Amino acid sequence: MTTRNPVRSTWLDVLLTALAPVIWGSTYIVTTQVLPPDRPFTAALIRVLPSGLLLLMYARRWPARGEWARLLVLSALNIGAFQALLFVAAYRLPGGLAAVVGAIQPLLVMGLAWGVEQRRPLASTVWAAVAGVVGMGVLLLSPGTVFEPVGILAALAGAASMATGTYLTRRWHLNLPVLALTGWQLLLGGAMLVPVAWLADPPLPSLTMWQTAGYGYLSLAGALLAYALWFRGIARLAPVAVSSLGLLSPLTAVVLGWVLLGESIKGLAFVGLAAVFASILAVQWTAARA
Numbered sequence: 001m002t003t004r005n006p007v008r009s010t011w012l013d014v015l016l017t018a019l020a021p022v023i024w025g026s027t028y029i030v031t032t033q034v035l036p037p038d039r040p041f042t043a044a045l046i047r048v049l050p051s052g053l054l055l056l057m058y059a060r061r062w063p064a065r066g067e068w069a070r071l072l073v074l075s076a077l078n079i080g081a082f083q084a085l086l087f088v089a090a091y092r093l094p095g096g097l098a099a100v101v102g103a104i105q106p107l108l109v110m111g112l113a114w115g116v117e118q119r120r121p122l123a124s125t126v127w128a129a130v131a132g133v134v135g136m137g138v139l140l141l142s143p144g145t146v147f148e149p150v151g152i153l154a155a156l157a158g159a160a161s162m163a164t165g166t167y168l169t170r171r172w173h174l175n176l177p178v179l180a181l182t183g184w185q186l187l188l189g190g191a192m193l194v195p196v197a198w199l200a201d202p203p204l205p206s207l208t209m210w211q212t213a214g215y216g217y218l219s220l221a222g223a224l225l226a227y228a229l230w231f232r233g234i235a236r237l238a239p240v241a242v243s244s245l246g247l248l249s250p251l252t253a254v255v256l257g258w259v260l261l262g263e264s265i266k267g268l269a270f271v272g273l274a275a276v277f278a279s280i281l282a283v284q285w286t287a288a289r290a
Contacts, residue, residue, distance in 0.1 A: 010237070014284050017233025018245050020226040025252025027222045029260060034214035036205055040087035041197035046215050048079055049190030051224035055183030063184065067174050071184055074172070077165030079189020084196055085158035092151030101155035103136040103276075106244040106283060108163035113239065116171075122289070125240065128282035132247050135275025138268050139254065162246070167239045169231065178235060182228045237287070244283035247276055 027047075035043055063071050089101070106129040110121040174181060207215070233242050251273065 010288050011284075013233060013236045014241070014245070016229055017237060017242060018248055020230040020233070021246050021249035022252045023221050023226040025249040026256060027218055028253040029256050030214050030217055030222075033261075034210055035218075036207070036211060039197075039201045039204065040090065041084065041193060042201045042204060043215070043218060044083040044087060045190055045193045045197045047218040047223045048083070048186045048193070048227075051219045051227075052183050052186030052188075052190055055179050055224060055228070056187060059177060059180035059183055061176060061180035064175055067176075070168075070172050070174060072188060074165055074169055074174075075185045075188035076192060077161045078169065079185050080192030082158055082161045082165065083189070083193060085154045085161060089151050089155035089158055092148045092154065100133065100136045100140060101152065102159045102162075102250070103133045103247055104156075105159050105163040105166075105246055106132065106240050108160055109167050109240045109243045112164065112167045121240070122286050125283055125286040128279050128286060129240070129244065131282070132244065132276050132279030135272045135279055136247065136250065137272070139272030139276060140250065140269075163243055166234060166243050169234045170239045170242075173235075178232045179228060182224075182231045185231075186223055186227060241284050241287035244280050244287075247280055251276055 031043060107126070110126065110129065113119045114121060169181075176184070230242070233245070254273070
């Protein structure tokens with residue numbers, strides 16, 4: 001009889017969960033290079049609603065009667081409100097500034113755990129998370145960055161929404177399998193995006209084959225697979241560890257832009273990239289130790 005190695009199992013969970021933000025980072029290049037322009041909420045809606053339906057058709061599991069209220073809250077925090085705020089920030093802020101503001105999520109998760117459960121984080125975990133924010137700033141910010149107030153508030157609210165959703169998903173631990181939990185959140189969060197997309201975006205034009213494939217990638221990889229891995233990770237890892245892995249999303253977008261689009265990474269930007277990656281590894285190690 002073989003015994004399970006807990007350290008190896010933890011790092012396997014980390015690697016599988018990390019695939020989610022890596023996939024999300026790749027959707028940036030698909031959105032900008034393939035999809036019809038100026039339809040951000042439509043892209044978010046197409047990404048989450050069909051994948052939610054597919055997962056529920058497979059899982060065929062209903063929440064318990066007493067879990068609906070919490071499920072609606074999680075759907076709004078993790079999908080509906082987060083996606084809307086994300087695109088508001090993206091339209092009003094440079095992508096680098098939005099990513100830097102979003103990098104505070106691990107600190108927010110630690111603050112929630114401390115405030116609600118009196119679980120004081122390790123100083124090393126806090127400093128590792130701060131290093132991630134600083135590294136993201138070095139990597140992505142420039143002297144000419146414009147600090148637009150509404151965009152900053154939307155980015156902060158989006159980071160708070162995702163951090164709170166990550167924390168509560170683990171704390172509440174709804175009695176649903178991972179695929180059913182993911183499917184319901186995608187479906188309910190997508191339903192919340194319907195009126196936003198209807199009112200804010202122009203109608204879709206006739207789609208080319210590549211645009212149809214792009215929307216398919218956003219839905220099947222960017223939502224169905226990525227969110228299933230993300231919620232699986234929340235069930236197995238510390239919330240701050242999962243939240244820290246979210247920094248891989250802008251990191252992936254930067255690297256893909258460098259490799260595929262010829263976007264430059266010079267000087268201190270490499271130091272920032274290394275600092276963010278080191279921060280992610282340090283948070284994983286210290287969170288597992290805690």
